[in-house]
Amino acid sequence: MVNEKRIVGELFELVTIDSETKRERTIANALLKKLKDVGLENVHEDDSAGVSGCGAGNIFAYLKGNVPGVPAVLFNAHMDTVTPGVGVKPSINAEGNIVSDGSTVLGSDDKSGIAAIIEAIRVVQENKLPHGDIEVLITAGEESGLLGARCVDPKKLRAKIGYSLDTGGKVGSIKVKAPARKMLAANVYGTSAHAGVAPEKGVSAITVAAKALAAMPLGRIDSETTANIGVFKAESPTNIVCDRAFVEAEARSLDNAKLQKQADAMRKAFEDAAAEMGGRVELDIKDDCAAFNLSEGDFVVDVAQQAAARIGRPCELFAAGGASDANVLNGFGVPTAILACGYADVHSKAEWIPVKELVKLAEMTLAIIAVAAETAERKT
Numbered sequence: 001m002v003n004e005k006r007i008v009g010e011l012f013e014l015v016t017i018d019s020e021t022k023r024e025r026t027i028a029n030a031l032l033k034k035l036k037d038v039g040l041e042n043v044h045e046d047d048s049a050g051v052s053g054c055g056a057g058n059i060f061a062y063l064k065g066n067v068p069g070v071p072a073v074l075f076n077a078h079m080d081t082v083t084p085g086v087g088v089k090p091s092i093n094a095e096g097n098i099v100s101d102g103s104t105v106l107g108s109d110d111k112s113g114i115a116a117i118i119e120a121i122r123v124v125q126e127n128k129l130p131h132g133d134i135e136v137l138i139t140a141g142e143e144s145g146l147l148g149a150r151c152v153d154p155k156k157l158r159a160k161i162g163y164s165l166d167t168g169g170k171v172g173s174i175k176v177k178a179p180a181r182k183m184l185a186a187n188v189y190g191t192s193a194h195a196g197v198a199p200e201k202g203v204s205a206i207t208v209a210a211k212a213l214a215a216m217p218l219g220r221i222d223s224e225t226t227a228n229i230g231v232f233k234a235e236s237p238t239n240i241v242c243d244r245a246f247v248e249a250e251a252r253s254l255d256n257a258k259l260q261k262q263a264d265a266m267r268k269a270f271e272d273a274a275a276e277m278g279g280r281v282e283l284d285i286k287d288d289c290a291a292f293n294l295s296e297g298d299f300v301v302d303v304a305q306q307a308a309a310r311i312g313r314p315c316e317l318f319a320a321g322g323a324s325d326a327n328v329l330n331g332f333g334v335p336t337a338i339l340a341c342g343y344a345d346v347h348s349k350a351e352w353i354p355v356k357e358l359v360k361l362a363e364m365t366l367a368i369i370a371v372a373a374e375t376a377e378r379k380t
Helices: 004-015 025-037 108-127 205-215 256-277 299-310 325-331 355-379
Strands: 041-045 059-063 073-078 097-099 134-139 161-167 174-178 180-189 219-222 225-233 244-253 280-289 317-319 336-340 352-354
Touching: 004 097, 004 108, 004 355, 025 041, 025 059, 025 108, 073 108, 073 325, 073 355, 097 355, 108 134, 108 161, 108 352, 108 355, 134 325, 161 299, 161 325, 161 355, 174 299, 174 325, 180 205, 180 256, 205 225, 205 244, 205 256, 219 256, 225 256, 244 256, 256 280, 280 325, 299 336, 299 355, 325 336, 336 355, 352 355
Parallel strands: 073 134, 073 161, 161 336, 174 317
Antiparallel strands: 041 059, 059 134, 097 352, 174 336, 180 244, 180 280, 219 225, 225 244
């Protein structure tokens, strides 16, 4: 029942609306209209932009179920894209893949998810298909650290299970595990001195920070844990021993104990380097997002597996190292799995999505609605 021409046109229209992260106002306006036009109710934008710093708030919409007693299902996607995402020019290449012209990202991450949700709602409405309550949440600022999702008021969420349409891989597969993340900010202090006259009187903050980074475990720590340095800043005239440096870093793990061990190792590396050289470090390590771990047998997973079977796709359950809105939604108490969208090479100018995968993504969304309506009352 999915209309291929319509959903492709929908994606083309969405990706040509500029919406780099924190510049979401235009796409938010368009989505508010689209969601109302497809017959969703209580379509509104929250007031989170003032807190998140995004160009728009999060968008909520609802569709009242026509099957009583079925727990509500949430579908989530995000409206922002990474850079460069201004002036996207989409086309379909000879292989049947939707691509940009190579000067920008395509933006199928995550506008393919939005297009699939809208198409699924259209099909449900046009064919008067049976369904429970459907809740739609489209967030801002996902690419800037889940900024929009963090500002969602959990009391506004009615759903008992959720699906975030926001990861790569063949449609039918679902991401059921994602890591917790800690963010580290380090201000490293040394002692200034004339670099040509009395360098021995100084303590280089750059050297202290460099020694710390060289000593700490980074990159792939194990199969569940990673760590990375994102920012290293220091500036001083070359004739002065630099007395301040700044470092931003992150650590992620599917295992909370391993995450804490990694954070402790990073802290120790800074403190040891500072003590060795006579410098000083101020560290701020914050929990950024919680891990989630769904498994076979969970209702949200069972529904997705049945849905994948209905569209003729295998359902691989997998874990990955990226965080998404689903981390936040699971933390709010809404078990949320992440649906593979079929796109590839995201966050790059080579990004692409096959037309057939876009269609399958809408079919997967429809199948979830159908399975949930048929089985939710019995399974819960």
